[in-house]
Amino acid sequence: MSNTVLALNSGSSSIKFGLFEIAAADPILLCKGQLDEHEAKPRLIVRSAAGEDLVETRRDASDAEDGHLFADVLAFVEDRFGERSLRAVGHRIVHGGPDYSGPVVLTDDLTAKLQALTPLAPLHQPRCLAPVRTLAALRPGLTQIACFDTAFHHGLAPPASRFAIPRRFEARGVRRYGFHGLSFEYVAGRLAEIAPELTARRIVIAHLGNGASLCALRNGRSVDTTMGLTPLDGLVMGTRCGTIDPGVLLYLQQHENMSVEEVQHLLYHESGLFGVSGTSADMRTLLASGEAAAREAVDLFVFRAAQGIAMMSTTLEGLDGLIFTGGIGEHAKEIRGAIGECLAWMGVRIDAAANDAARECISRGDGSVEVFVVPTNEELTIARHCARVLRAMATPGGRSVLSAFA
């Protein structure tokens, strides 16, 4: 019987998962899949590690709301790998607040505490926590582990972490937290494998997906990032505005008579690529569109990403490596190419043929910045975290679960 861990990556536009065998030094992917809850007939797809279709089920929307898709995932795992093979479920939890620098075992109390952070990540936190409750109801004894997007940025310090508001608010936790940490951690680890000579240099990772953020890395650690107290700050995103004059928020409330809830909805759901194009949040649709507004939305996305990379380079006092990841970063060669052009003055030179082919290294030899495309793997990061927590739990007289990650 294998010891397995199910890693759930609940994002703003999808729930992806991977099932991993955790006996070996590094977790081994057994199968992967996706839950599409927002389709008219919510769908579960499971594929083998090599990508062959294994299972596809559809449910009525009301069944999916009641967690039946998760019951289908458990049934698949138990059927295929044995009833007691599943040792834990690891969850991507977007906001961990100020306390967590690593993964922790979820309890009812912790789940409630994390739920209270919903106003700081309204698009994500409920979507991340709903499966925790569903799985606890389906398998009450099952160990569930929270793996935080914020944890990788735990070491952020002023000035990068500080907002220019009265200090009493910082003491209450109003500061830059940063997100996409599970992705940045994976990519930083992968970079250490593919270009070890770069790890001590000045690196920016661009996670460009439905949510998008940048991370400045020094010696493999996050020293700056574009998202803030919430995943609303920084780059232009699918439906989120990114950095905006805070006076706009006051204007909307004072002169457009919008309520706080309406402003929140506008900034999280109606802005970004969707708001500027007026048609779509999906980069594929916008790139294929002939409309001027779609082109302008893409141009704004590129402009702000390039500005952000220059800003992260200021924190690092230069730039030696730039890595693209996330759905857009991995697949949209037009966006990588356009960002590269905006940053030519900084020594970024993208090789058109390598970029078209999405090779691992896409920079030309005459530039001063090495540019890579690295597919992210948040599920593997979650599985690694879970394996460490389970090992620490299993060590007789060993360190506590929490101190093992300090």
Ligand SMILES: Nc1ncnc2c1ncn2[C@@H]1O[C@H](COP(=O)(O)OP(=O)(O)O)[C@@H](O)[C@H]1O
């Ligand atoms: N071939 C492609 N060309 C351009 N954009 C793409 C392509 N494939 C995916 N994308 C973009 O990636 C986005 C999703 O990124 P992803 O990282 O998977 O999202 P999430 O933030 O939900 O994890 C989509 O909204 C789409 O705009």
Ligand SMILES: CC(=O)OP(=O)(O)O
């Ligand atoms: C934090 C965040 O923006 O996540 P996602 O890209 O999944 O929306």
Ligand SMILES: [Mg+2]
């Ligand atoms: Mg994602």
